[in-house]
Amino acid sequence: MNEILKQKAAGIKLLISDCDGVLTDAGVYYGSNGEDLKKFNMRDGMGVERLRKYAGVQTSIITGELSPSIAKRAEKLQITELHLGIKDKVVVFKDICNRLNLQPEQVAYIGDDYNDLEVMRLAGLTACPADALPQIKNQVDILCTLNGGEGCFREFAELIIDSKSNAFSASSLNGTITLNNGRVIGKGQPSYIIAEIGINHNGSLETAKKLIDEAVAAKADAVKFQKRTPEICVPKDQWELMRDTPWGRITYIDYKRKTEFGIAEYATIDQYCKKLGIDWFVSAWDAPSVDFMEQFDTVLYKLASASLTDFTLIQRILETGKPLMLSTGMSTIKEIEATMNYIMAFDENYPLFIAHSTSAYPCPLQELNLKMIQTLEAKYPGVPIGYSGHETGLATTVAAVTLGATFVERHFTLDRAMWGSDHAASVEPQGLQRLVRDIRDVETALGDxxxxxxxxxxxxxxxxxxxxxxxxxxxxxx
Known part of the structure; x- marks a missing residue:
């Protein structure tokens, strides 16, 4: 893109898209009841979300189609400016500009057919897919390399994002990632210290708040929870197994339900963390949990070691555009490579962290294998590498920082003797305070x-x- 087009792109506030031939391919699909279906590309959906988040640019769809599939897709992507069954796109274009108080030069348009020509003459910046009609190709500012329905919208969106120069810092460039609150994680920065609350709250919001208080007192950078849909994450053959719990002897599925927080609890946690000035996020264990968490403006998503090969879940997280922290316990190098290849195919500059981990609770010292931090750093240069520990004691986590961990995570509890599966491998409040203190002392002592x-x-x-x-x-x- 030349400098003139970059200047145009930098001023864009709304991107209007046609649907057929742009967001979808030119095919016609019918359901079993004869309903008209549309095949959308997930990368294009990601482009809508990234435009909104990283460039402050909204998306609108103007189409002559009346398919309910388009309405469903727009609802999912939170596109409120949806105009179906339109015969005169110019009239709608002008109405949008008037209602949103936009100048035509602040609006971009991507289309592929002759009925897009008049709108393109009004828009400030235009594009079309690689398989657009010849006259359209001759009209537009930018000819995408991808076909309609195959990522051309995303390609155009990324050019606009890049022109505004406020997207996240790409890890492939300097080994750092900037969170949505401005915090930078990576090489040359203080280690990002995460107090993993997980399910150590035992289903109690008051316990969760006490743990947040202790994490703040220890000067941790973030607290992390876990979010699951029990009906998805618990194998059905285990649902009716009986278990002794603080709520009495109940089925395993009921136990998992009781340890899950819902909208009321997480809304309180969100407000409480913001009030105390500490970051918070979750390990999401299934796609509906990601959908649930998108109600909150958390700083990133964690992918638990158990989920490293769950590509359906990974895909849903990638669609959010939020930084993703991978944990690599119970995984082979080939499995790590497969997941990394999947993410890089989605977006080679996706904001990504990798945490070395061994998934034993607690983990014996001879299985910590801390030198893997350096192995991962060499294998994936530019990606911030960290450590998620489940050992007893603190010295080895401090050692992880000396070996180059740019973030560390430890399970955290009020009392290791509390009921629950993760408490024994967790750090108590005084231990967390010592851990943060020792890491900061070591960082100071390392010098330049x-x-x-x-x-x-x-x-x-x-x-x-x-x-x-x-x-x-x-x-x-x-």
Whole structure:
């Protein structure tokens, strides 16, 4: 894109798209009842969400079609400016500009057919898919390399995002990722310390708030919870197994339901964390849980080690555009590679973290394998590498930072003797305070690797050294 087009793209506030031939291919699909169906591309949906989040640009659809599939897709993507069955797109274009108080040059348009020509003459920036009609190709500012329904909308959206220069910092460029609150994680930054509450709240909101309080007191950077849909995550053959719990002897599925927070609890947690100034996010274990969490403006998503091969879940998280933290416990290198290849195929610059982990609770020292932090760093240069630990003790987590972990995560509890599966491998409040303190001390002590003589050394030098360099002979001692 040349500089003139970049300047145009930087001023765009709304992207209007045709549907057939752009958001969908040119095919016609019918359901079993004869209803008209549409085949949408997930990458294009991601483009809508990224435009909104990283460039502040909204999306509108103007189409001559009346398919309910388009309405459903628009609802899913939160596109409110949806205009179906339109014969005169110019009239609708002008009405949108008037209602939204936009100048035509602030509106971009992507289309593929002759009925898009008049609108294109009004819009400030135009594009079309690679398989658009010849006259359209001659009219537009940008000819996409991808066909309609195969990611051309996303391609155009990314050009607009890049022109505005406020997208996330790509990890492939400098090894850092900027969260939506401005916090930077990666090389050259203080380690991002995560207190993993998980399900250690035991279904109690008050316990959760106490854990948040302790994490804030310890000066952790974030707290993390886990979000599941029990009916999806618990195998059906385990639903009716009986278990002794704080709520009495109940079925396993009822136990999992009681430890899950809903909208009321997470709304309270969201407000409480914002009030106390600490980040929060979750490990989402299934796609509906991601949909649920999208109600909140959390800083990232964590993918638990158990979910590393769950590509349906990964796909749903990628569609949100939020940074993704992968945990690699119980995984082979080939499985890690497969997941990384899947993500890179979706977006080679997707904001991504990788956490080395061993999924034993608690994990024996000989299985921590901390040198994997350096192995992952060498294998995926530019991607922030961290550590998710389940061991007892603190020294090994501090060691992970010295080996290059740009973030660390430890399970956290009020009391390791509490009822529940994760408490025994968790850190108590005093331990979390010591962990944060020791990590910050080590970061300070690591220095910059450049040899120098400090002012505090001058007096011992003059007392003890036989031959003092001329540059230090006249320097006053402290």
């Amino acid at each position: 690797g450049q040899k120098k003589v400090y002012e505090s050394e001058l007096a011992p030098m003059k007392r003890l050294r036989v031959n003092i360099s001329a540059e230090y002979k006249e320097k006053p001692t402290a």
